[in-house]
Amino acid sequence: MGFYGDHFAEKVAIVTGAGGGIGQAYAEALAREGAAVVVADINVEGAQKVADGIKGEGGTALAVRV
Helix, strand or coil: CCCCCCCCCCCEEEEECCCCHHHHHHHHHHHHCCCEEEEEECCHHHHHHHHHHHHHCCCCEEEEEC
16 A cells, blocks of 8 residues: 555545444545545554554544444
8 A cells, every 4th residue: 555646635535434344444545645544443453553654654643433
């Protein structure tokens, strides 16, 4: 996953259910396009793993339990 876009630069995306599956895919795609992403999930461990992956690729992400 490489971060290369700026379509959503200076925007924040809140993605629920982002700790895995399709929510994770949306969170990663939005991050690739420049959004800062709130990775929200009831499974905070999964959300943290996704947020760490986004940050590891140069994106901005925050894991939140919801």
